[in-house]
Amino acid sequence: MLKYLSERGVRTARHxxxxxxxxxxxxxxxxxxxxAIGRQLGFDGKTITKELRGRGRVR
Structure with a gap:
């Protein structure tokens, strides 16, 4: 489904x-x-955790 939508120019995720x-x-x-950061920026808290881990900010 995601491939179908993206082929037609529909954004399925906010980067x-x-x-x-x-x-x-x-x-x-x-x-x-x-x-709280996720809510403020419009992302899931797990996404924020992943990004902070990528920058060495959390374990």
């Missing part, structure tokens, strides 16, 4: 931009939880 990831790192430094 994270570098500024959004940078903002997530900053909010994490300020003490916000990953779930």
């Amino acid at each position: 994270k931009s570098e500024p959004e990831i940078d903002r997530a790192v900053q909010l994490h430094r300020e003490g916000l939880s990953r779930a």
